[in-house]
Amino acid sequence: MDYSIFMAKMQAIRKREGFEGQRAIVLPKKILEVCGYTLPINSLYLTDIGFYPRAQFHYRERPSGISAHILIYCLEGKGWVELPSGNVNINPNEVLIIPAEMPHKYGADDKNPWTIYWAHFKGLQSAYFVNLLTKQFKSFVNDNIFLEERIKIFDMIYRNLESGYSLDNLFFASTSFQYFLTTLTFSDKFASAQHAVEKDVVDLSIEYMQDHLDTPIKLEALAASVNLSLSHYSNIFKRKTGYSPIIYFNHLKIQHACQYLQFTSLRINEISSKLGIEDPYYFSRLFTKVMGLSPVEYRHKKR
CATH class of the missing domain: 2.60.120.280 (Regulatory protein AraC)
Known part of the structure; x- marks a missing residue:
């Protein structure tokens, strides 16, 4: 070539x-x-x-x-x-x-x-x-x-x-x-073997989070989605993942924000809106806290 x-x-x-x-x-x-x-x-x-x-x-x-x-x-x-x-x-x-x-x-x-x-x-x-x-x-x-x-x-x-x-x-x-x-x-x-694994309430809750990344879900709604009390839900979720449900939900949002920043030309406020975060300044602060650099810096680095 x-x-x-x-x-x-x-x-x-x-x-x-x-x-x-x-x-x-x-x-x-x-x-x-x-x-x-x-x-x-x-x-x-x-x-x-x-x-x-x-x-x-x-x-x-x-x-x-x-x-x-x-x-x-x-x-x-x-x-x-x-x-x-x-x-x-x-x-x-x-x-x-x-x-x-x-x-x-x-x-x-x-x-x-x-x-x-x-x-x-x-x-x-x-x-x-x-x-x-x-x-x-x-x-x-x-x-x-x-x-x-x-x-x-x-x-x-x-x-x-x-x-x-x-x-x-x-x-x-x-x-x-x-x-x-x-x-x-x-x-x-190499040979593979497939094993079906039954999903627990935390797995189901994470699926619910992934399906609602565009909305600002409260902790009460997350607990209700798997029919658990607020305290019990929070305890078992953190015990399995190491994070509170809301922090985990925010990590998923930021993960998708990275995709938008890297692969689209959407503006910061548009990305924030797509992720159910009305305040783009809060979104930028959250992104910086999780990723260690601002959304603008992340986009510049990846491009």
Whole structure:
């Protein structure tokens, strides 16, 4: 690929609002701090995770790398990567691993853009997994047969984080992602088993929150949605998630605010309104408290 032509096109075509069907979660700074000191989550944890379908004009250039390791799993289409060791084309059912701090460039193919599952991860054992993967691959890019069960694991991790940042969720995401990496390393040994799990009142309450992110729900309404008294509901919710229901609900709102900021051109007051928060100044303060930077700073950073 002629990268000068690609870059010229990148200059001529503004970054789109996003890719139709895209999903992405960026864990807040304060949550990452919790991951960094909480056993056993600190052994391996996600900082970012997402899915980009037909990601035309997708491009990243990081001359000094980033502090997290990067995994890109190409499902369809094509892409490319430029590493210190050389340039490599990426095809369907290939996995790209970029170790932390490694300079790199990568992007979607101009004519047949890739569809990718991707993740950034850290942790005390993260370098071990990166080393294990690259040794098994004998390179930073290698084939990995498509298995629907593996994609289900990735989607399960995403849905779990999408429901909030309780310690239970973080622990589940951490151990599940470790399993996901293991399925890539030992693909021939991978087999899945599905187990139905009955949802408890906290799970049902979180689903209710997700269905009402555009409204300003009070604690009484949340308790009533699962037919529990206010005190009993608050106690069992905090016992399972580590957060009060309202704080948890606000985390879900901010998570969706991140999506609006990154993938749309909506103004701050419009995003605030979509999330059932009438005062955009309160929304900005809440966002800054949760994410560690203002909505404007977050949008600028991600773009």
